[in-house]
Amino acid sequence: MSPADGAFRAGRSIFREALGSDFDRLHPELQRRFGFSSEDGIACIGTGRMERVRQGARWLTPFLRLGSRQNILFPEHGDDVPFTIANYAYRDGFGRETVTFVRTFQFTRPRRFDATMVAAPQQPGTVVDYLGTHQHLAVDLHLRVTPRGGLVISSGEQRVTGFPGSPRWPGALTGRADLHEWFDEDAGRCRIQVRVTNPLVGLVMGYQGWFTTEYPQVGPEGIPNHVRPLRESART
Template sequence: MTSIFRRAMGSAFDQLHPQLRRRFSVGLDSGEACTGRGVMDRIWHGPSYVKPFLALGASRNILVPRTGTNVPFTIENTPYTDSYGRETVTFVRTFALPGGPRRFDATMVHSPERDCVLDYLGTHQHLATDLHLTAEPDGSLLIRSGEHRFREGPVDVRVPDLMGGDAEVRESYDDAAGRFRIRVRVTNRYFGPLFGYEGSFTVRYTDVGAHGVRAGLRPVREEARA
């Protein structure tokens, strides 16, 4: 079984920088988890009128309604099998902001039906976002979000553009510094920039079989639909 990211990208996965290939090979087949630790040079959000939107998302560990510079952070990528038998990888980001840490949670699965990685946001997997991954000419990884859906019980509806955010993530490896670099930008088609961050980090790989999934990483609720 290949990683969910290789399955989504196909042969393009091999065009990534070797360090990115290893990082995004984290999965049940590799048996590895990856923990990144570093510093966000900048965390920003849009104008004051987007704050209620960010605060609402933050109640379920979606987005971060705070700003800061030189903010220590951790990202935990741990593979596991969810309640529906799917290989899942956590993307749990913790930002050590003044006044207390803030988390931005996501869990990712491969969706054969949608032919992409499906990103479930937050603690309860109510928001599902299609992710489209591309290898750039310099070996970096570009991730763009597609359709957003709200899922709860029998409800499965597309999130209107007025309420949704389009995300663009660029991750690369700096050979000279020996660090991963990341830049995230989330915008709304009507309201403009909502939230983003940029920084760098190093990683450590651990044996999932030996260490398991840390308590608190898995979502409170899991959504069956992929």
């Protein structure tokens, strides 16, 4: 559980902080993957393939293309798509413990789906996810551990940080994301399944596949600039 005073404890990963004792129920490989902080000097780089990348109705394509300008969703789809995910832990410009989720899908034209996640110490079981290159949208993510040690992440309330007061995103326009990540013992690699849906149109996009991980050291120069957002928001 989060500390009683609501303060984030330095040196702890945002996922361990959110899950509390449940973190220890994750598969050991997922504990390693989600258990490091900015003080550990390492990153997690996943490389693999998305066996299926799907989008919903064709008329959504212009909206997905618009989102791709800030690395939020994309209009392409296909099978057996090369994939990487870059997770770096660092302290952002406001001093918050932060983890990057930079996903790259190698279509004919590479597409990125970027997010930066920060701790939400006042909300046990939750982290705040900023989407895209400019952090204009903040999403509450609710975490839970499956009986077999996988991690399920489901999105909740969404707020527009570009406006004063961070108003809630209208429910009819909300994209609900559901992610399940687990470790495949037989194959020795992580598997992931993601669906983004909308209450009115159903499927917006989704993907499923696998990746293997490595944990490179992060030197004194810090994390690469290309994984950082172009704008940071203090509003959550």
